[in-house]
Amino acid sequence: MDVSKAERIRIYDVARVAGVSVATASKALNDTGRMTEETRKRVKQTAAALGFRPNAMARALTQQRSFTIGLLTNDTYGRFTLPVMAGVSEALVDQGVSVFLCGIEDDAALAKLHLDAMLDKQVDGIIATGKRIDRRLPVDLSHLSVPVVYAFTEGPDDAVTLVSDDGQGAREATQWLANIGRRTLVHVTGPESFASVSARAGAFRAVAGQGAQVLHGSWSEAWGHEAIAKLWNGDAPRPDGIFCGNDQIARGVVDALRERGVDVPGDVSVIGFDNWEIVAAATRPPLTTVDMNLKEIGREAGRLILELAEGKPVEPGIRKLPCKLVLRQSCGGDAIAARNQGEALQES
Amino acid sequence: MDVSKAERIRIYDVARVAGVSVATASKALNDTGRMTEETRKRVKQTAAALGFRPNAMARALTQQRSFTIGLLTNDTYGRFTLPVMAGVSEALVDQGVSVFLCGIEDDAALAKLHLDAMLDKQVDGIIATGKRIDRRLPVDLSHLSVPVVYAFTEGPDDAVTLVSDDGQGAREATQWLANIGRRTLVHVTGPESFASVSARAGAFRAVAGQGAQVLHGSWSEAWGHEAIAKLWNGDAPRPDGIFCGNDQIARGVVDALRERGVDVPGDVSVIGFDNWEIVAAATRPPLTTVDMNLKEIGREAGRLILELAEGKPVEPGIRKLPCKLVLRQSCGGDAIAARNQGEALQES
DNA sequence: GTGAAAGCGCTAACAC
């Protein structure tokens, strides 16, 4: 006889077996109310023995908390969303909070559909995320009855927003190139229209000098090749350090250099941005690159949405989380840089 | 005055405004029960006017259906899970069903944690998915009180399971190479331990001849390079058609060939497997490759879990969904192949 | 200390 499909144990069953009322059982299990320590213990033991698990929906109905949040994203490819999602989930699973994932492309109607479905399901909060920090999702989340946290996507001014610190990441990368002795630096990056591109380019120039060259193109390997063709065929002095706007460009750059017989990292050091494993690890040599710590952004978003859901006050505004330089082999001079970095720190 | 945080409209409000009882309002809105068409219309209009949206949790409590399902995956990277997820979501969002995404790595404890959380939340069903079709998730889903569908991961024999048809995909790819006139075919693929590797290799040999060479290695670009080194430095006749086990290997193969001065697709045709955009599109030339139709697997999984949740009978067993050859430039001879393909079809 | 009773928002029998 199959006992697997047995009905779920309800608190009513626990109460009956433990010889107490439903009310007492509830209080015992939730560590509320007053009662003999003995009673509480007995109820808990019976609950455990029976394998009782409270029905979250019933609980939500009374408590006005569903222990459920929604993650709205327009990043179908998942390059940005997945790490964020992983972080969110990691921060929330221990609190018993589950996450609805809603991919909305850039379709306003689809976004509304998902949003309404989530709201109907009484989510405790919504995390909005996307693929760039200067674009909004095609849906207005500013007047909902549940809290919203924006992570890696643009939100209203008075919202709680999390982004990576592009300036700091670019600064560290450029500084690293300088520290290992590279003197002629170039930044090969994406389209000027991206806010992150300006932020990174600005930081690059602040370290490399205002005259340092910045080349804009698409976010592709092809553009990396093209940029090297421009740099090597032109009249200007060739760079010995190249900081790229993302890993795909960096891979194109490294490939193009190798094809010209230029040694990386012997002759030229290259640093990427994103730390997208599939690209960075497969490059020959593997890319030294800037990691945006998206998972940490996710974790923080999870923590914040939880605090908001619990009614705790959270200071609105944009929070920039630091990036981290990940060392592989495309840069070289690690020992030198480490030493110089150490000195720089001591000086400050 | 901010009206945004206004309390949600309940069915009670609709009933009061429409001048009927709550029961009548419920029936009117759900198109059940009997009443004047006029009453029903009036109730619906008031509901719309007030912006009434039923509380899904309250509804779930009575109906025993939460309109929520769980997606369990151990594919952190998301290369397989994301398309599947997109398909699932696409099939379900119109039905008002939301999806809990749970990444469980290969951690049994984490899996249990997520599973329990979902079960507590009364999900109507669970879709299990992973990164290979011959491995199980680290959690037993076989005796749950909710239906389970396995998509791109191994399940029990009597379960409903969806996988891509590796044999058919490999057959089509190999046949294509033969159709464009390639005579010496080689298959460069992943570790023998993968069931999909055997399936693809078997289909390859069935078309290319039992003596056709199959090289096993890792799923990496590096292995693609290595394989070409072996093939070009050895004594055996060099192939003019190479079918690869995934796109990363294919990219390694194409790069290695180019570096040896071998023209792709002029001298050698290369076909990959996976249609992983980031790899396939960035390869020079872009890869012709086999797409596993993961999104369709997801859609089908969504449809099936819904039928099961509604109590409809679904035939258990493994369902293989067809793969599709995606033409880009690494293969060449499209016109020839198309003609031969056409003839082959007419003959059959 | 413990339990009876009310109620979260909705649906479904069953009266009228």
Place this chain on the structure above:
DNA sequence: GTGTTAGCGCTTTCAC
């Protein structure tokens, strides 16, 4: 046709 009543499974006053 429409309304009254009784729950779904749980938490929470408030008596006792």
